[in-house]
Amino acid sequence: MRKAMVLFACLFVATAWASESGGHGEGNEPSVPDYILHHVADTNDFELEVPLSHPIHLGAIPPIRIGSCAPVMTDHGLQAPTGWPGLMAGCLDLSITKHTVMMWLAALLLIGTILIWSNRDKTKMVPRGTGANLIEMLVLFIRDEMAIKNIGKEDGPRYVPYLLTAFFFILFMNLLGLVPWMATATGNLAVTAGLALCTFFVTQAAGIRSAGLGGYLKHLTGGVHWTLWIIMVPVEILGLISKPFALTMRLFANMLAGHIVLFFLIGLIFILGHPAVAAVSVPFAFAIYLLELFVAFVQAYVFTLLSALFIGMAVATGHHHDDHGHADDHGHGHSELGPSHDHGKAHA
Amino acid sequence: MVEQEPPKKVASDGSELGSMARHMRAAEPYVSAVWKLVGGAVVGVLGGYWLDKKLGTAPWLLLGLSLLGICVGFYGFLREMARLGKRK
Amino acid sequence: MFLPNVLAASSLVSVQPGLIFWTLVTFIIVFFVLKAKAWGPILQLVEEREKQISAAIESAKRERAEAEKLLADQKTAISEARRQAAEETRRNQQEMEKFREELMAKSRKEAEELKLSARREIDEQKTKAIAEVRAMAVDLAMEVAGKLMSERMDDSKHRALAEQFVKGLPLSGSGNAGVRRSA
Numbered sequence: 001m002r003k004a005m006v007l008f009a010c011l012f013v014a015t016a017w018a019s020e021s022g023g024h025g026e027g028n029e030p031s032v033p034d035y036i037l038h039h040v041a042d043t044n045d046f047e048l049e050v051p052l053s054h055p056i057h058l059g060a061i062p063p064i065r066i067g068s069c070a071p072v073m074t075d076h077g078l079q080a081p082t083g084w085p086g087l088m089a090g091c092l093d094l095s096i097t098k099h100t101v102m103m104w105l106a107a108l109l110l111i112g113t114i115l116i117w118s119n120r121d122k123t124k125m126v127p128r129g130t131g132a133n134l135i136e137m138l139v140l141f142i143r144d145e146m147a148i149k150n151i152g153k154e155d156g157p158r159y160v161p162y163l164l165t166a167f168f169f170i171l172f173m174n175l176l177g178l179v180p181w182m183a184t185a186t187g188n189l190a191v192t193a194g195l196a197l198c199t200f201f202v203t204q205a206a207g208i209r210s211a212g213l214g215g216y217l218k219h220l221t222g223g224v225h226w227t228l229w230i231i232m233v234p235v236e237i238l239g240l241i242s243k244p245f246a247l248t249m250r251l252f253a254n255m256l257a258g259h260i261v262l263f264f265l266i267g268l269i270f271i272l273g274h275p276a277v278a279a280v281s282v283p284f285a286f287a288i289y290l291l292e293l294f295v296a297f298v299q300a301y302v303f304t305l306l307s308a309l310f311i312g313m314a315v316a317t318g319h320h321h322d323d324h325g326h327a328d329d330h331g332h333g334h335s336e337l338g339p340s341h342d343h344g345k346a347h348a
Numbered sequence: 349m350v351e352q353e354p355p356k357k358v359a360s361d362g363s364e365l366g367s368m369a370r371h372m373r374a375a376e377p378y379v380s381a382v383w384k385l386v387g388g389a390v391v392g393v394l395g396g397y398w399l400d401k402k403l404g405t406a407p408w409l410l411l412g413l414s415l416l417g418i419c420v421g422f423y424g425f426l427r428e429m430a431r432l433g434k435r436k
Numbered sequence: 437m438f439l440p441n442v443l444a445a446s447s448l449v450s451v452q453p454g455l456i457f458w459t460l461v462t463f464i465i466v467f468f469v470l471k472a473k474a475w476g477p478i479l480q481l482v483e484e485r486e487k488q489i490s491a492a493i494e495s496a497k498r499e500r501a502e503a504e505k506l507l508a509d510q511k512t513a514i515s516e517a518r519r520q521a522a523e524e525t526r527r528n529q530q531e532m533e534k535f536r537e538e539l540m541a542k543s544r545k546e547a548e549e550l551k552l553s554a555r556r557e558i559d560e561q562k563t564k565a566i567a568e569v570r571a572m573a574v575d576l577a578m579e580v581a582g583k584l585m586s587e588r589m590d591d592s593k594h595r596a597l598a599e600q601f602v603k604g605l606p607l608s609g610s611g612n613a614g615v616r617r618s619a
Binding site: 104 | 453454457459460464465469470475485
């Protein structure tokens with residue numbers, strides 16, 4: 001990682017010098033905002049970015065589209081999603097984009113790392129080696145400090161695998177974005193929305209599991225007369241969605257903002273047009289880079305923590321409903337859910 | 349309902365919970381009550397606007413649904429607050 | 437310059453459903469792979485270890501309590517034995533004392549009896565002796581009186597007389613002999 005940082009810094013210094021020798025304002029050079037926005041945007045074109053010059057095109061993966069996808073002609077070419085009908089028009093664009101590839105790369109790296117590090121002598125009770133110890137430390141941290149402290153001793157351990165996966169997956173995507181020539185998948189709203197959707201589903205499942213299907217639906221109606229459900233149910237559903245929405249925006253904004261600030265600091269050299277600016281902005285950019293490393297961990301942590309908190313609140317809502325005379329609904333729901341009787345018994 | 353209180357204490361004792369989780373859980377009913385108040389209006393306005401656009405009945409559905417949404421939100425809010433007050 | 441910027445920026449905040457789909461798919465695959473291959477075994481191992489540790493602590497506590505209980509038992513047993521021994525000694529002593537007393541009492545009684553029988557014997561002998569002496573004195577007196585009067589006295593008549601006389605004599609020995617006699 002240190003090597004990568006040094007490389008990164010060198011790259012920017014080199015860029016600064018190049019700006020003097022190459023000059024600027026030739027017209028076909030991309031402007032700084034263009035460059036930044038292009039860098040953080042998602043495309044299905046793969047290119048190797050060359051500082052201050054046109055990127056080297058690495059080729060594109062042909063788009064994959066499912067459904068009725070007649071192209072909508074626009075002035076700006078066929079850039080998804082502006083040039084194509086959206087999901088509402090019945091077209092699902094499953095194109096493999098830059099961020100999809102980054103996500104897969106992060107997933108592969110994650111699975112590889114975790115499998116290598118967790119592959120230890122299972123007969124020994126104590127882990128041996130840095131990797132195994134590190135993983136176990138994190139596993140224990142997430143179990144004890146997140147799951148149990150936010151969900152509870154009884155239900156917490158059940159959600160530990162989910163929280164662990166979310167934490168490491170986000171962390172790897174965040175860190176991968178800090179490697180030069182890579183992109184931050186978590187800086188894409190669709191990716192964070194997908195992750196938040198996972199938390200949303202798990203939260204709802206936790207609510208149903210704890211309150212029973214009847215109790216869950218009852219909670220959804222807000223406890224008002226059935227004639228008012230037409231207003232109340234959307235209100236409650238919006239309330240449920242607001243939490244994962246906050247998760248989505250938080251992760252997306254944090255990951256994107258850091259990158260934009262980083263690039264903008266470097267871009268300052270070109271905007272001000274003097275290499276001396278590099279003396280200030282490169283150390284600043286380096287500091288921001290270090291901050292970004294920290295943020296990569298913090299955001300993964302925060303996402304996981306909030307997920308645990310939301311799951312815990314859904315579980316608590318279920319418990320709270322038990323206490324208010326929905327015992328019949330509760331029992332009924334559990335019989336539908338099948339393998340969760342142990343939970344009901346704990347209450348009785 | 350009163351005699352169901354002790355088992356609740358046993359089941360969700362909460363001593364192992366972190367302070368944040370405890371506070372969030374304590375605040376959750378109030379947040380949900382306030383959300384009912386606000387969300388009722390929001391749903392009424394947005395729903396009315398959308399239906400008006402869809403059906404071309406502007407501005408009647410917007411007005412009607414907004415009023416209904418505000419009333420339902422207020423009703424839900426008061427109900428929730430009454431329930432919370434009774435529980436205390 | 438402005439329009440491409442806006443378009444690019446709008447592509448930042450637009451959500452591609454396809455990418456959401458891919459995110460969900462990737463996440464679910466990663467979740468199941470890691471759950472099966474890493475989290476499950478690690479958590480199981482950790483739980484196993486915690487169980488073992490708590491079991492070890494529990495058993496250590498139990499063993500210690502047992503040892504303490506054993507120690508206490510032994511202590512009470514020892515003190516009980518000591519108490520019993522003391523009790524035994526005390527009882528023995530008491531018995532000995534009692535036995536000694538009994539023995540003493542018996543010997544005292546025997547001595548008393550011996551004394552009593554001796555006294556009775558003495559009394560008997562004394563009475564016998566006194567009677568003999570009296571008889572002798574009567575004989576003697578009669579002989580003396582006969583000689584003095586030089587005449588043959590009617591034996592039985594005079595004997596009664598002499599006896600009457602002797603009876604009237606003051607007793608020279610112990611008074612109680614005389615009392616018994618008079619009684």
